[in-house]
Amino acid sequence: MKAEYRTKSRYAIIEYLRENSDKRFTAKDIADALSADGSDINRSTIYRNLERLCLEGKLVRYKESDINATCYQYSEGHEACNRHIHAQCSCCGKIYHLNNELFKSAEKKLISDYGLYIDYGKTVIIGLCEECKKASIT
Numbered sequence: 001m002k003a004e005y006r007t008k009s010r011y012a013i014i015e016y017l018r019e020n021s022d023k024r025f026t027a028k029d030i031a032d033a034l035s036a037d038g039s040d041i042n043r044s045t046i047y048r049n050l051e052r053l054c055l056e057g058k059l060v061r062y063k064e065s066d067i068n069a070t071c072y073q074y075s076e077g078h079e080a081c082n083r084h085i086h087a088q089c090s091c092c093g094k095i096y097h098l099n100n101e102l103f104k105s106a107e108k109k110l111i112s113d114y115g116l117y118i119d120y121g122k123t124v125i126i127g128l129c130e131e132c133k134k135a136s137i138t
């Protein structure tokens with residue numbers, strides 16, 4: 001019974017994030033949306049599931065500085081999100097899943113010059129996407 005509840009919660013969370021994979025959510029957003037849908041999943045279950053899905057690489061997790069909250073976004077059609085660097089548009093929030101190959105030479109330099117090893121899964125580069133850049137000029 002308990003395991004079934006757990007599976008159902010997990011499924012509901014994944015389904016919700018997958019249907020809205022172009023958006024980012026805080027844990028609170030997800031809790032509110034699910035309870036508006038009539039679900040009775042409690043908040044700590046949601047947090048636990050989100051943590052697990054991040055570890056499994058099914059979700060991207062990043063800190064959103066403008067709202068000072070941790071956000072989650074479903075990652076579809078990508079390799080595990082816990083193993084590559086992400087970039088984000090600081091204006092519209094769009095997430096990019098980057099190819100680690102881009103950073104191979106930078107990584108070598110970081111290690112040799114600074115003794116620093118990149119944590120790919122936790123690194124987010126902030127930039128401005130082409131559309132937002134255009135909009136900011138015109």
Ligand SMILES: [Zn+2]
Nearest residue numbers: 075078081097
């Ligand atoms: Zn990713």
Ligand SMILES: [Zn+2]
Nearest residue numbers: 089092129132
């Ligand atoms: Zn943008």
